[in-house]
Amino acid sequence: MFENLTKAIVNFFSTIFSSRKNVKLGIYGPPNGGKTTLANRICKDWTGTTMGSASPIPHETREVKIKEKIEIKKGNKRLSFNLVDTPGIATKIDYEDFLKYKMGEKEAKSRAKEATRGVIESIKWMDNMDCVLVVLDAVQNPYSQVNLTIIGNLAARNVPLLICANKMDLKKANLKKVESAFPQYKVIGISAEKGIGMEEFYSSLFKLVK
Amino acid sequence: MQLTIQFIPYNQIAYLDSDEKIRKLLREVKLNKIILMQGRLNPSEETNLIQQTMEMIDENFKGVEICTVYPEAKDPLNRLRTFLLGSRDGVTVIGPATIIKEIKRNPNKIELLTSEAKTKKSKKRK
Numbered sequence: 001m002f003e004n005l006t007k008a009i010v011n012f013f014s015t016i017f018s019s020r021k022n023v024k025l026g027i028y029g030p031p032n033g034g035k036t037t038l039a040n041r042i043c044k045d046w047t048g049t050t051m052g053s054a055s056p057i058p059h060e061t062r063e064v065k066i067k068e069k070i071e072i073k074k075g076n077k078r079l080s081f082n083l084v085d086t087p088g089i090a091t092k093i094d095y096e097d098f099l100k101y102k103m104g105e106k107e108a109k110s111r112a113k114e115a116t117r118g119v120i121e122s123i124k125w126m127d128n129m130d131c132v133l134v135v136l137d138a139v140q141n142p143y144s145q146v147n148l149t150i151i152g153n154l155a156a157r158n159v160p161l162l163i164c165a166n167k168m169d170l171k172k173a174n175l176k177k178v179e180s181a182f183p184q185y186k187v188i189g190i191s192a193e194k195g196i197g198m199e200e201f202y203s204s205l206f207k208l209v210k
Numbered sequence: 211m212q213l214t215i216q217f218i219p220y221n222q223i224a225y226l227d228s229d230e231k232i233r234k235l236l237r238e239v240k241l242n243k244i245i246l247m248q249g250r251l252n253p254s255e256e257t258n259l260i261q262q263t264m265e266m267i268d269e270n271f272k273g274v275e276i277c278t279v280y281p282e283a284k285d286p287l288n289r290l291r292t293f294l295l296g297s298r299d300g301v302t303v304i305g306p307a308t309i310i311k312e313i314k315r316n317p318n319k320i321e322l323l324t325s326e327a328k329t330k331k332s333k334k335r336k
Binding site: 028089090091092093094095109112116119120123126141143144146148149152153156157165 | 215253254256259263264267269272273274275276277307313314315316
């Protein structure tokens with residue numbers, strides 16, 4: 001009886017504390033910034049698995065994907081979170097853009113429809129996030145309205161965020177431009193695909209989530 | 211190609227609630243007009259606008275291009291006012307994606323690229 005009581009107490013407290021520890025870490029950004037590539041990198045580094053398929057075709061991720069209980073370590077510190085990879089947020093979706101990738105018209109239209117639903121789902125999930133990684137393509141102009149809307153919205157909700165200037169392995173990547181666009185936020189230059197800047201990224205992640 | 215640019219002064223939208231404001235903007239955009247609005251939407255209205263735009267997308271309506279330029283509200287009271295009520299400072303440009311191919315914001319200047327201009331530009335590159 002004493003043993004059962006002890007188990008019940010342990011379960012009760014572990015439930016409370018695990019829900020506090022397992023924060024929801026969202027990955028947000030415009031399409032083709034490298035959100036899923038970063039999610040895959042984090043998963044590969046700490047769980048040995050991947051999360052979803054990444055592709056050069058925009059809107060590859062069209063529904064929210066969750067990887068639960070990822071635990072990362074740094075020295076004596078441990079950090080546990082549920083990683084939420086979201087579809088890219090856009091203000092326009094044209095099925096004809098997908099035709100350029102040798103896709104049939106029917107498939108392109110279906111992809112466009114799914115992509116619009118994905119954007120809506122992404123926005124709805126913003127309410128559930130504890131912390132967010134905003135993944136931007138460091139080659140592109142950071143002053144796009146979608147970037148400003150995502151960051152403005154998270155700031156208005158007081159959600160802590162870290163900006164990841166991705167694709168730093170590319171020659172035209174410009175970290176300074178991203179930093180100057182969002183001077184009030186921490187910006188980390190990474191290449192999720194090549195694994196560049198991941199040490200600093202994980203250090204910043206500890207600071208973001210704590 | 212004829213382009214219609216419609217100016218919406220702040221006093222025309224100031225007393226509308228968020229949904230009415232967004233409906234008004236999207237109604238005009240769906241008529242193939244480029245809207246030049248005094249002021250800006252607050253962050254929550256901006257995401258609502260994206261959500262409602264996504265719900266409207268079909269073979270004819272491909273979405274919108276939107277861009278806002280505004281002076282930064284530095285004091286906390288001004289920030290709060292902007293967050294709650296939106297702001298009459300700055301300008302918002304919004305138009306149908308079938309007409310506006312791209313808006314470049316850099317950061318206090320807006321460059322608007324219409325589909326015709328973009329076609330010519332890409333032809334030149336070839």
